[in-house]
Amino acid sequence: MTHINNKSVMSRVFNLSRGMAMGEAKNKSRKRDEILKGENRCIYCDNSPDSVEHMPPRSIFDNGGRPSGLEFASCSTCNYSSRASDAAASFLARVSPEHKASPEVMRRASKILSTLSYIAPGFIREIFDPNKSEEVWAKGRSNIYGKMQKITLDGPITTSLMQAFGAKLGMALFREHTGNPIPMEAKVFAQHYFNSGLYRGEVENILSILPAFGQLTQGKKTSGRTFNYRYNTDKREILGAFCAFSDNLFFRIFAVCNPIYDDVLFESHDHKPIQPGTLPILSESWRHAFENKNF
Numbered sequence: 411m412t413h414i415n416n417k418s419v420m421s422r423v424f425n426l427s428r429g430m431a432m433g434e435a436k437n438k439s440r441k442r443d444e445i446l447k448g449e450n451r452c453i454y455c456d457n458s459p460d461s462v463e464h465m466p467p468r469s470i471f472d473n474g475g476r477p478s479g480l481e482f483a484s485c486s487t488c489n490y491s492s493r494a495s496d497a498a499a500s501f502l503a504r505v506s507p508e509h510k511a512s513p514e515v516m517r518r519a520s521k522i523l524s525t526l527s528y529i530a531p532g533f534i535r536e537i538f539d540p541n542k543s544e545e546v547w548a549k550g551r552s553n554i555y556g557k558m559q560k561i562t563l564d565g566p567i568t569t570s571l572m573q574a575f576g577a578k579l580g581m582a583l584f585r586e587h588t589g590n591p592i593p594m595e596a597k598v599f600a601q602h603y604f605n606s607g608l609y610r611g612e613v614e615n616i617l618s619i620l621p622a623f624g625q626l627t628q629g630k631k632t633s634g635r636t637f638n639y640r641y642n643t644d645k646r647e648i649l650g651a652f653c654a655f656s657d658n659l660f661f662r663i664f665a666v667c668n669p670i671y672d673d674v675l676f677e678s679h680d681h682k683p684i685q686p687g688t689l690p691i692l693s694e695s696w697r698h699a700f701e702n703k704n705f
């Protein structure tokens with residue numbers, strides 16, 4: 411697998427404007443009881459489920475517009491402990507090289523920033539570190555050159571949060587497409603990319619082995635560009651997926667429960683795999699990264 415630079419993100423959009431912390435959209439597309447019925451296990455650990463997990467989370471979508479689907483039984487410990495990774499992914503999915511973000515994108519991004527300033531202040535300081543940012547002339551998606559902020563996102567907190575989010579995606583898609591929660595001895599290999607770090611050739615390589623297409627659908631509404639993925643699975647012990655969020659944030663994921671795949675997957679990923687049952691520990695690890703940096 412080609413090694414690629416996946417550490418930079420181009421941004422024309424954000425100026426650190428802050429809004430008020432707000433709750434999530436309230437409209438639930440399926441009833442909690444219906445989702446929990448017959449589920450013995452959290453999709454992320456071996457606890458009994460007592461909450462509904464939306465993966466990807468509702469905060470990824472503008473205007474409260476999450477179509478139904480990919481709603482899972484989870485325990486409240488995993489659900490709660492991973493909310494910073496959900497919020498960080500929701501923010502980074504909106505950091506775009508486009509000339510103008512819509513007012514709704516800006517409004518949602520400001521709200522998420524405000525939430526993150528409470529639950530993950532180290533993430534905010536890390537991504538807006540002036541030493542990691544430079545003004546550059548670069549071509550946006552519309553092929554027009556302009557001034558952009560190039561932000562290097564290789565800090566330990568951003569990496570931990572994106573690893574946790576990628577692991578959640580892998581475990582959720584494993585449940586969705588194999589029909590069973592991922593076994594506790596399984597591993598999830600996740601690689602994340604930002605909008606300036608993924609090349610067309612790499613994408614084509616990945617997509618060539620992932621023939622099936624997935625997105626959220628509710629009547630005529632689909633998650634479209636905001637969230638879609640390609641995947642392949644033997645419906646038993648391996649699932650591979652490539653997930654795209656608004657052409658800004660991407661994850662290449664393998665969820666596997668047979669160690670014969672380990673060597674090749676270790677080689678092609680920058681980070682160690684994540685096992686079910688470790689989300690609360692992971693969220694502790696990024697808090698420690700925050701404390702060690704003495705912010």
Ligand SMILES: [Zn+2]
Pocket residue numbers: 452453454455456457484485486487488489
């Ligand atoms: Zn759990």
